[in-house]
Amino acid sequence: MEKCIIVHYHEIGLKGKNRRFFEDKLKESLKEALFGLKYDFVERIFGRIIIKLLEESDFKRMKEKIKNVFGVANFSLGYSVEPDIEKIQVAAGELMKQRKLRSFKVETKRAWKEFPLTSPEISSKVGGYLRAKTKVKVDVKNPDVICFIEIANPKRAFVYLGKIKGLGGLPVSTGGRVVALLSGGIDSPVACFLTLKRGVGVVFVHFHSYPQTPKASQEKAALLAKLLTQYQFRSKLYLVPFLNIQKEIITKCPAKFRVILYRRFMFRIAEEITKKERAKALVTGESIGQVASQTIENIGVIEEAIGLSVFRPLIGMDKEEIIDLAKKIKSFEISILPHQDCCSLFIPKHPATKASLAKVKGAENKLNNIEKLTNEALRGAEIKTFSYGK
Ligand code: ATP
Ligand code: MG
Numbered sequence: 001m002e003k004c005i006i007v008h009y010h011e012i013g014l015k016g017k018n019r020r021f022f023e024d025k026l027k028e029s030l031k032e033a034l035f036g037l038k039y040d041f042v043e044r045i046f047g048r049i050i051i052k053l054l055e056e057s058d059f060k061r062m063k064e065k066i067k068n069v070f071g072v073a074n075f076s077l078g079y080s081v082e083p084d085i086e087k088i089q090v091a092a093g094e095l096m097k098q099r100k101l102r103s104f105k106v107e108t109k110r111a112w113k114e115f116p117l118t119s120p121e122i123s124s125k126v127g128g129y130l131r132a133k134t135k136v137k138v139d140v141k142n143p144d145v146i147c148f149i150e151i152a153n154p155k156r157a158f159v160y161l162g163k164i165k166g167l168g169g170l171p172v173s174t175g176g177r178v179v180a181l182l183s184g185g186i187d188s189p190v191a192c193f194l195t196l197k198r199g200v201g202v203v204f205v206h207f208h209s210y211p212q213t214p215k216a217s218q219e220k221a222a223l224l225a226k227l228l229t230q231y232q233f234r235s236k237l238y239l240v241p242f243l244n245i246q247k248e249i250i251t252k253c254p255a256k257f258r259v260i261l262y263r264r265f266m267f268r269i270a271e272e273i274t275k276k277e278r279a280k281a282l283v284t285g286e287s288i289g290q291v292a293s294q295t296i297e298n299i300g301v302i303e304e305a306i307g308l309s310v311f312r313p314l315i316g317m318d319k320e321e322i323i324d325l326a327k328k329i330k331s332f333e334i335s336i337l338p339h340q341d342c343c344s345l346f347i348p349k350h351p352a353t354k355a356s357l358a359k360v361k362g363a364e365n366k367l368n369n370i371e372k373l374t375n376e377a378l379r380g381a382e383i384k385t386f387s388y389g390k
Helices: 011-033 059-066 085-097 119-134 187-197 216-232 243-252 255-277 296-303 319-328 357-364 370-379
Strands: 002-008 041-045 048-052 074-081 103-110 145-153 156-161 177-181 201-208 234-241 281-283 309-311 382-387
Touching: 002 059, 002 156, 011 041, 011 048, 011 059, 059 074, 074 085, 085 119, 085 145, 085 156, 103 119, 119 145, 177 187, 177 255, 187 201, 187 216, 187 281, 187 319, 201 216, 201 255, 216 234, 216 382, 234 255, 234 370, 243 255, 243 370, 255 281, 255 296, 255 357, 255 370, 296 357
Parallel strands: 103 145, 177 201, 177 281, 201 234, 281 309
Antiparallel strands: 002 048, 002 074, 041 048, 074 156, 145 156, 234 382
């Protein structure tokens, strides 16, 4: 009887031939998340990942880590035993002993069909044993806890009590990589989280107007990048100086197009970073209609500056929903720290809400050094790296 954590996943099962690849990535993610904690080993057994524990393993701490691993549908503390009814009963009794319960039921899944008892027979035998041993009553409709039994193969059965919900999503780096525009605001970290959820790695880019504005925005971006590193284990943050570009735009272009022109430059610089980082798209925290620069017309005019897909995971979310999620992932408390965003500098009183592409391009033509400005900003970027738990 070996103590272990049984980890289940959902979507990975659907991936056909890619299954092995996804399972290996999930296994790697679990190892990264559990860095520094004591356990024996992590292994892949068709349809699940098993973390074999040691006497000194601290399940409470491991639980908190596994809860943040994308790709985990649910997980449980339990035992791996030989598929023998008596051994299964003993393991179930051991688990029940550790908990104060009023009622339970047993559910059995039998992948190995040659096991001499059927699933209902196993459930009934184990249920009877537990009732006699613990005096806890059976309640099939509304039990305090379900005792799960899985007969996996001729060598293994798993016994566990209840299921702890995981984050869902897909394991990190199963879906390629993007560059995300990370401001110090509430939205973009949530957009990054939702991107990471789909197994896509995120390279963070923050634009700042230092020394015109204090370093606070860069520090916030770093705190947010560090927070989000728990989902991908290693991150890079580009801190890009943006003041020179803003000064050029302010002196040479009409005030009403400022924010749109800033954004077009941000997109260009981010596009260059995708090339260096072998990323395939951009991500922003934009959501239609939230602010003047985010009308569908303006979004289109901004995006026209580059030749890449731009993903906006918050497009269908209300501010309230975004804030709820920000609170859940704990980015909210960082985002509301005071800072001055580079785009709040020199904001005109009447920004264009439905800019025409021709007019914006006309305004931009007043700048005859777009490429030079882009390259200079890129060269001036400071790169910070983050490693989870190290
Ligand atoms: P956020 O809360 O993410 O700042 P917002 O609702 O304030 O979003 P805007 O300020 O218009 O919206 O910014 C739209 C998007 O542009 C942001 O979500 C972010 O992806 C990007 N962005 C804005 N400012 C910066 C910046 N200084 N550095 C990097 N990205 C930025
Ligand atoms: Mg903002």
